[in-house]
Amino acid sequence: MVMHMLQQNTQSGRASGKACFDEWTPASIQLEVDALKHIPGAMLPILHAIQDRFGYIPDAAVPIIAEALRQTRAEVHGVITFYHHFRSHPVGSNVLHVCRAEACQAMGGRQLESHIKASLGVDYHQTSRDNELTLEPVYCLGNCACAPSIRVGDDIHGRMTPAKFDRLVDRLTTSTLELK
Amino acid sequence: MMAVKLYVPCDTTALAMGADQVVAALSSEAAGLGTELEIVRNGSRGLFWLEPLVEIDTADGRMAYGPVEPEDVRSLVEAGLLEGGHPHPLAHPLAQGLTDAIPYLQKQQRLTFSRIGITDPLSLDDYQAHRGFRGLKKALALAPQAIVNEVKGSGLRGRGGAAFPTGIKWQTVLDEPQGQKYIVCNADEGDSGTFADRLVMECDPYMLIEGMTIAGLAVGASQGYVYLRSEYPVAHRLFKLALERAYAAGFLGANVARSGRHFDLEVRLAAGAYICGEETSLLDSLEGKRGMVRAKPPLPAIQGLFGKPTVVNNVLSLAAIPFILDQGGAAYAEYGMGRSRGTLALQLAGNVRRGGLIELAFGITLNELMESFGGGTFSGRPVRAVQVGGPLGAYLPASQWDTPIDYEAYAAFGGVVGHGGVVMFDDTVDMGEQARFAMEFCTVESCGKCTPCRIGAVRGVEVIDRIRAGENREANLELLTELCETMVDGSLCAMGGMTPFPVQSVMKHFPEDLQA
Numbered sequence: 001m002v003m004h005m006l007q008q009n010t011q012s013g014r015a016s017g018k019a020c021f022d023e024w025t026p027a028s029i030q031l032e033v034d035a036l037k038h039i040p041g042a043m044l045p046i047l048h049a050i051q052d053r054f055g056y057i058p059d060a061a062v063p064i065i066a067e068a069l070r071q072t073r074a075e076v077h078g079v080i081t082f083y084h085h086f087r088s089h090p091v092g093s094n095v096l097h098v099c100r101a102e103a104c105q106a107m108g109g110r111q112l113e114s115h116i117k118a119s120l121g122v123d124y125h126q127t128s129r130d131n132e133l134t135l136e137p138v139y140c141l142g143n144c145a146c147a148p149s150i151r152v153g154d155d156i157h158g159r160m161t162p163a164k165f166d167r168l169v170d171r172l173t174t175s176t177l178e179l180k
Numbered sequence: 181m182m183a184v185k186l187y188v189p190c191d192t193t194a195l196a197m198g199a200d201q202v203v204a205a206l207s208s209e210a211a212g213l214g215t216e217l218e219i220v221r222n223g224s225r226g227l228f229w230l231e232p233l234v235e236i237d238t239a240d241g242r243m244a245y246g247p248v249e250p251e252d253v254r255s256l257v258e259a260g261l262l263e264g265g266h267p268h269p270l271a272h273p274l275a276q277g278l279t280d281a282i283p284y285l286q287k288q289q290r291l292t293f294s295r296i297g298i299t300d301p302l303s304l305d306d307y308q309a310h311r312g313f314r315g316l317k318k319a320l321a322l323a324p325q326a327i328v329n330e331v332k333g334s335g336l337r338g339r340g341g342a343a344f345p346t347g348i349k350w351q352t353v354l355d356e357p358q359g360q361k362y363i364v365c366n367a368d369e370g371d372s373g374t375f376a377d378r379l380v381m382e383c384d385p386y387m388l389i390e391g392m393t394i395a396g397l398a399v400g401a402s403q404g405y406v407y408l409r410s411e412y413p414v415a416h417r418l419f420k421l422a423l424e425r426a427y428a429a430g431f432l433g434a435n436v437a438r439s440g441r442h443f444d445l446e447v448r449l450a451a452g453a454y455i456c457g458e459e460t461s462l463l464d465s466l467e468g469k470r471g472m473v474r475a476k477p478p479l480p481a482i483q484g485l486f487g488k489p490t491v492v493n494n495v496l497s498l499a500a501i502p503f504i505l506d507q508g509g510a511a512y513a514e515y516g517m518g519r520s521r522g523t524l525a526l527q528l529a530g531n532v533r534r535g536g537l538i539e540l541a542f543g544i545t546l547n548e549l550m551e552s553f554g555g556g557t558f559s560g561r562p563v564r565a566v567q568v569g570g571p572l573g574a575y576l577p578a579s580q581w582d583t584p585i586d587y588e589a590y591a592a593f594g595g596v597v598g599h600g601g602v603v604m605f606d607d608t609v610d611m612g613e614q615a616r617f618a619m620e621f622c623t624v625e626s627c628g629k630c631t632p633c634r635i636g637a638v639r640g641v642e643v644i645d646r647i648r649a650g651e652n653r654e655a656n657l658e659l660l661t662e663l664c665e666t667m668v669d670g671s672l673c674a675m676g677g678m679t680p681f682p683v684q685s686v687m688k689h690f691p692e693d694l695q696a
Binding site: 041149 | 369466605621
């Protein structure tokens with residue numbers, strides 16, 4: 001039934017909030033590239049596939065993509081670095097996006113931002129020392145009527161407050177320990 | 181006994197406010213009572229201050245309870261929520277009465293958003309039970325020129341911000357010689373304070389599929405792409421599922437609705453670059469390049485994606501098409517004022533008590549919107565400034581809140597309706613900081629192709645910092661004035677060309693906040 005499928009999907013979306021990436025090898029990168037290289041405008045789909053699977057786009061992927069798409073390494077590098085979404089370095093167990101845009105600012109987003117940076121001890125594009133959380137800025141998650149918002153993995157959280165944030169981080173880091 | 185039927189929305193905001201946890205709590209209460217429960221994960225009605233909005237099917241219609249937090253479920257169940265035949269509304273503080281009678285919803289004119297929140301977004305049966313695919317069926321019986329004429333007659337103008345007449349754009353692509361043509365949907369809804377595109381894709385995805393298919397029939401394009409921002413994971417998941425089902429049911433592919441006509445549709449994920457909401461950067465990005473702005477001409481309608489004639493339309497423009505084909509361009513044009521025909525999806529956000537989606541004919545004022553819909557600020561403090569039209573839109577002071585919202589009326593005082601986002605700020609806002617942010621955002625998001633935007637934004641941040649620090653204030657204000665003019669006049673696209681709008685509005689209407 002429709003509703004059950006949707007529920008399952010929603011829940012699987014939640015489960016994937018936890019990052020669980022494969023270790024890359026040249027062969028596994030090549031597989032991702034080969035699966036998509038024939039579609040028109042294959043570059044972004046390939047980069048997404050690699051980052052979704054390995055958590056980031058390793059430097060070793062650049063010549064493989066360049067070769068497959070008949071472009072220069074510089075062109076591939078240029079695309080990767082142009083887009084905020086693509087990363088060339090590994091991330092922590094969770095990627096945390098904090099919305100910096102106006103609707104969130106109007107609801108105390110700047111104070112929330114300072115609290116998050118201070119409590120994790122990191123700035124944007126950095127990973128906490130325990131390797132649990134990577135902090136990234138984002139400009140709008142489309143949850144602007146229930147601001148301020150943050151995103152953890154694929155989950156959006158609305159009406160965020162410093163206290164709610166601290167509880168959320170506790171939950172995230174505790175569940176990681178349980179898994180170990 | 182009949183199962184109790186409940187609705188709990190599955191859109192981003194409902195999920196962000198705990199809808200899944202509410203479903204879990206309801207299921208466990210029902211299991212404890214041995215009650216059979218049917219939970220439909222519907223779309224959101226767009227009444228976001230009430231999310232998660234739980235509805236129950238009753239003989240009188242759907243009754244609403246909200247905002248329901250997981251902790252509220254127990255008391256709702258104790259009041260009789262899961263007892264079949266219990267009279268509604270229950271005696272409970274979260275009772276909102278009949279959903280359709282909630283004034284916020286009742287006062288709207290929902291043409292495009294007529295189904296959201298009512299249907300299960302992925303149910304093709306629900307879609308068709310609510311006039312879905314009727315526009316497509318009519319279009320299949322029409323010649324391409326007749327479809328374009330219907331769209332021209334509706335007066336529809338691009339809802340993405342530029343407000344270019346959609347019918348004219350389609351005509352240009354239709355007039356190009358036959359061959360490979362494309363329909364591209366701009367779903368890179370990057371403006372802060374907007375969520376209408378997201379609502380379409382999450383709550384009524386078949387409407388967009390139908391609109392794009394009609395566009396394909398109209399101009400002779402057999403391939404469509406939806407360019408969706410990566411910041412919308414829920415929309416991505418739901419829209420991909422909708423595409424699969426539309427293909428499986430034969431509404432897409434080589435034989436659209438058994439007509440022998442061909443239309444393929446694919447969703448492509450963007451990668452977090454605001455500039456890719458600009459149509460030519462979007463096309464470069466779809467082609468697999470850096471999202472750099474192209475000089476126009478050539479127009480995308482003539483040389484667009486992969487150099488072929490391409491219709492690039494915003495989600496909301498394409499979403500308006502099924503109604504226009506189903507009920508006629510004239511029916512759509514009956515709404516609105518002046519040259520702004522039809523309805524506008526206003527999105528009320530930021531510091532607001534009752535934020536959400538408000539679809540109305542053009543012509544409402546901000547005062548009316550913020551009071552009768554918004555109910556004032558969330559903080560309870562007075563409103564000080566309102567930003568309309570996203571991060572490139574001016575900050576409007578109280579003196580401008582009585583202007584009817586219409587493309588021309590807003591342009592007359594230097595405002596932009598844009599994509600219809602309305603972000604409210606209370607009196608604690610530091611407008612100097614907002615002006616600085618406008619420039620800062622441009623430093624982060626400029627594609628770098630033209631100098632006024634790439635360098636101007638960086639200098640803009642520096643000059644505003646000096647002004648706010650009281651350094652050579654008068655001279656630096658003059659410099660900022662000139663810098664803004666250079667950016668407006670000299671930039672290649674709206675990114676650099678409009679970034680000064682919020683800054684200029686702060687200089688003009690909130691100069692006291694640019695004091696040291």
